[in-house]
């Protein structure tokens with residue numbers, strides 16, 4: 001838990017031990033405190049070094065134990081940090097790997113800090129719905145000043161050693177032998193006065209406009225937080241550091257921590273932390289899993305199609321230092337694509353430069369632009385990112401099947417199309433897989449990885465490992481129309497549009513959903529994505545356009561309710577932001593400010609009149625429940641269909657791909673918090689009121705879980721019916 005040893009005659013080394021990240025469990029904290037006391041009592045010890053096992057200092061408090069923490073518990077970690085600072089002998093932190101959260105607080109209790117050049121430090125607590133609660137909100141501002149402390153504590157960002165040195169968090173950077181250098185420093189400084197090294201005794205550096213800085217920070221975080229409490233509480237704790245003596249500031253920090261710990265938000269954010277890690281451990285319905293499948297190395301990749309998605313994917317691959325071949329169909333498209341990728345890479349390089357990272361990502365030698373399919377002969381993996389057109393995709397996969405080396409992996413970037421149909425035209429269907437990137441692909445963290453019927457475990461492992469290499473979160477899902485994300489989006493968007501028919505304005509629906517914490521309501525999202533995307537898909541499905549059977553009622557398809565509103569908008573050229581008008585009016589084509597549009601109000605009134613719909617007032621509760629519970633209901637069906645293997649998969653997809661607020665833990669977690677019987681009863685109510693909307697009819701799986709007494713979320717999948725044996 002914490003190993004105590006002597007290094008040379010006069011230095012004691014305390015090494016934190018708790019694989020894999022030296023989390024500060026109560027046993028580790030206790031052992032650390034004992035080590036510090038032992039060193040203090042031993043007259044032959046003149047100085048102490050604290051370090052972590054396996055090249056990591058510590059990733060902070062053990063998050064798994066938070067659920068059992070009682071808000072009234074005395075924070076043992078804070079006591080240990082202050083014990084370290086009170087030590088009569090100099091204590092040096094030797095930081096390798098990470099010093100995060102409580103790990104950094106331990107380091108701040110030390111009198112000196114040495115870090116390896118690759119080490120990262122930070123206070124990510126805010127991302128877990130809490131705040132640094134081992135006196136970190138009181139020590140960091142004293143060490144680095146208010147503006148920098150506000151930035152680090154309210155964003156949770158990790159900073160590399162070079163930036164930490166500049167900020168004054170650490171005293172020295174070393175390239176190797178961090179612990180040995182720390183021992184040397186400890187020996188050198190032993191006997192020197194410790195008072196000036198104790199951060200708690202320092203005043204917070206004064207600034208003439210302190211009040212204004214704090215108020216501006218508050219306004220900024222409130223605007224960005226979308227209902228998340230922890231950033232605001234972090235500011236309150238930092239304010240206490242400015243206004244109160246250290247001990248009283250610590251009291252305030254504890255009070256705020258207790259409040260946050262007891263909030264549902266902290267539970268949701270901690271659930272999301274572990275869900276993100278759980279999805280890496282994928283399983284197929286057959287039982288094959290990450291444990292037995294191994295990924296193949298990808299050195300060279302190709303991207304076909306340099307539209308918006310293709311450009312982002314190329315940028316991601318180049319950033320991950322791969323060799324990349326970018327292919328287009330004609331010279332003009334290739335030139336446009338090359339220019340776009342170059343500027344994206346330059347932008348990325350400048351961002352990396354600002355954060356002190358090396359920026360050699362633009363090396364043109366690693367990126368080849370071509371019109372020639374022959375250039376794909378030696379690539380390890382291809383990502384096709386052309387238009388959502390099945391015939392075109394099949395034509396490309398046929399070609400790839402003959403040109404690429406037999407062991408190459410073939411990925412299709414699609415948001416809905418059938419992976420098996422595409423795989424069927426190749427001679428290696430087991431090496432074909434869906435990779436659904438989200439736009440902009442070089443920014444968005446999510447990668448939906450879609451297994452086809454024949455996709456091999458090696459192909460899955462390779463695609464999941466690719467996600468990690470690209471710094472994305474890969475989630476493995478099954479093959480069905482829309483997979484997980486878009487399949488659940490469909491009933492949500494459908495409800496939003498039905499609500500317009502019934503009397504809402506787009507901004508009312510958006511405000512309700514944004515008030516819940518989403519980045520964007522459904523109508524702003526549709527305008528951003530382009531209304532023509534859905535229109536093309538509906539025409540393909542024969543729901544509108546030339547394939548629609550003559551005489552089909554305007555608001556009905558196969559006895560289900562249908563709204564032709566979005567089709568009418570597209571017929572008017574209102575494709576959304578790019579056209580300058582859609583559900584909203586924009587300042588110009590490509591403009592970003594969504595303004596309510598009187599034209600649309602008139603259009604909706606006339607539409608209601610034509611179809612004999614009497615507009616009614618719909619309250620926020622109904623807006624939210626109809627949109628979100630329809631989406632969640634589909635999530636239950638997706639679990640029952642084994643398209644997602646666990647609720648965590650769905651939640652991670654929604655948090656990283658669709659802007660679901662992290663402090664609400666994802667749609668399935670949200671359902672478990674509001675209670676499955678509640679979700680079921682509301683769906684029943686709405687479905688009785690709208691019997692022609694099948695997506696409001698509660699999923700049989702949701703009903704089953706309620707009948708079973710609403711077991712906790714982690715048990716849900718054990719109640720999914722196993723497919724019947726073929727034997």
Ligand SMILES: C/C=C(\C)C(=O)SCCNC(=O)CCNC(=O)[C@H](O)C(C)(C)COP(=O)(O)OP(=O)(O)OC[C@H]1O[C@@H](n2cnc3c(N)ncnc32)[C@H](O)[C@@H]1OP(=O)(O)O
Pocket residue numbers: 020021023059060061062063064077098100101102103124125128130131132133134274277278
């Ligand atoms: C009050 C509150 C106080 C005092 C706190 O300190 S709160 C904790 C603050 N610290 C953090 O938020 C750090 C969380 N961890 C990470 O950001 C990352 O895990 C990492 C950067 C430390 C390492 O990343 P990576 O190398 O990609 O590895 P994984 O993220 O996959 O993690 C490996 C396994 O370790 C588990 N883990 C990580 N941190 C903790 C922790 N603080 N407590 C408990 N467990 C932790 C993580 O879940 C992985 O385990 P498995 O899920 O694979 O079983």
